[in-house]
Amino acid sequence: MALSGVEIFKHLPKTNCKKCGHPTCLAFAMKLAAKQASLDACPDASDDAKKILGESAAPPIRDITLGTGDKAVKVGGEICMFRHEKKFFNPNVFAVAIKASEAGDVAAKKIEAVKTSEIDRVGQKLRVDAIAVTDEGGDAAKFAAVVKQVVDGVPGVPLILVSKNPATIEAGIALCADKKPLIYAATAENAEAMAKIAKEKKASLAVFADGLDALTALSEKVKALGVEDLVLDSGARKAKDMIEHFTIMRRAAIKKNFKPLGYPIITFATRDDSVSEAVTAAIGTMKYASIIVLSSVEKWKMLALLSLRQNIYTDPQVPMQVAQNVYKVGDAKDNSPLLITTNFSLSYFIVRGEVENSKVPSWLAVMDNEGLSVLTAWAAGKFTASKIAQFITESGAEKNVSHKELIIPGYVAVLSGALEEKLPGWKITVGPREANQLPTFLKARA
């Protein structure tokens, strides 16, 4: 658990030498506690102090990186229970399972699905993050064959090697040892052998035990065997167990600094029906799972799950923004109305939704106001007549329409006079205050 400033102060030299840039050691300790300074700034800190403070600075849930290169993904490192308290930092990984028995055509299809899974959503590139090769229905040779297919087919995608048999893991990891895969899993029966492989190959290691008490004991045991990068599986598969176990694990780690459970969580959200699987995986995303293994990754399913993950992992302090642009809604022509709003994603989504509802094809000019809503942007001086005029002129909005009429949000009706001065020849029309009145407004004009 994080130390207080006073507790940190006890471990500092107390010389008030000012070499760290702060007037006193106590002031420096306070900055350290607030995570606004680093102990490196103190040239005289003892090794003991570094060790103690280093441990206290470690996140309550260890962060683990899967894979290498530009497709590597970091999970864990979370510090809060609810996203409104701060934010959720490292989005969960969605992995698709490929069984050893699927070696060949089925595996090839899934690999292709991963390869082509990337979508662009509100400016972020999202995709299936990893592939879990499982030994289901096959032997070590078939398992290795699938690993090889994956390594050849999608070289950069992180791998999870799923088998309780160390020999099978050995056969698979030989083909991807330099790619920092995750080994799943150490169990009570095979912990020594799995820990040995993980250490040798510098791989992360998942620990599986049925229930939280057994998991706690096994996690401590595996750490004592010298593996630092652990991932935990308590065996929770039903939605209720997922919420309960994962909440207890996250709470124990964050609020009680309970180290044996302070690692990212992995779960398998496998269901016979693909929509049911999506609904279950969604619970994992919201309730603290860091790696979610799916049995299939249809495009529609990933669109829903990746959108949910994006929603949940958005920083509540930083509004989501859409790109500044003149968006075409419906089959807009050069005589279609031109409306303007700000680039706060919610403003955009709501306005766009209502324009779509109106069934009146339109042009929607979205101006970059650093993600502020219309009224806030106006109050902050970022949605003023001169800035709007400049945007309309420079964005090429004029080229889309043959008329010169701009519809502005009702809340900034006050801007209409100044805008007509700044945009000579333009007619400024004041639209409704609330987006839900847009259909009425647009239909009345059409």
Place this chain on the structure above:
Amino acid sequence: MALVIPKETYSGKIYNVQLGSGAKAVTIGGASALPFLGFEGTFPNKPAVALEVMDIAPDDWPETLRKAIGSAGSNPVQWAKFCQQSGADMVALRLMGTHPDQKNKSPEEAAKIAAEVAAAIDIPLMILGSGHAEKDTQVLQAAAAATRGKNCAIGKAVEENYKTVAAAAMANDHKLIAMSQLDVNLAKQLNILLTQMGFDKERIIMDPMSSALGYGLEYTYSVMERIRLAALLQNDPMMQTPIVCDIGANVWKVKETMASDAEMPEWGGLEDRALAWESVTASAMITAGADMLIMRHPGAAAKAKEVISELMG
């Protein structure tokens, strides 16, 4: 190191609110802990799933949805029966036809349909206006009177019309749905205003304003989590009303539930995509603490019920 399960101590509890009567009556609320944490609280009632019906044909609903409802959509009574047969816990009748931009139906016409629908089903009924704050006052007054004794949920009472709508619910022994705009304090404020006019707080269901997956869902999600924390940890009596999420109306107007396979090949098949969109949105709202959901697709409602039964264990 042995694990000591870190438990929260909750001082508050969500009110139980009963809707309908007889064998098919539904009670929502009653939670004494954050959603589904059975190791530190009890959940006497499972979240209820209502399917939505309108007083007009769903001509402007997306095709996937109209196909799922079929010919039942042409008549509100048939449609409500269809919802009951589909396994819905409740029917939500939205009197959309009364909106001045729609058919501008009279309050009397709306009341007649509400009474017919109430008589045709034995599961509880929710009666929603068209969202036109001014017209809704007359429409809901008439509909509330016409369904007196059915113990319905009437709404939505909003800042502009809460006095009249609440009075209509109170005079006819109905429960009330009170909607605020995506803000913890506004939600609390509306409950305070209602209580101050003499409306029993234990007869209110709050609607924090829903949103669809991908379109601001995180705002609703966090507002709900914060409302629940205030209700349970801070024992705030004005936050302890059950929560309803009106998700169908939001989900079925976004592009993901409408764009064809040909238009958006990178989004996969429309049928599955649309179904998943409403199901996953429901899953998120249930996880955040929804006590009641208003949904549109019977298939998605079935998925919501499936996950609810898995969560109730």
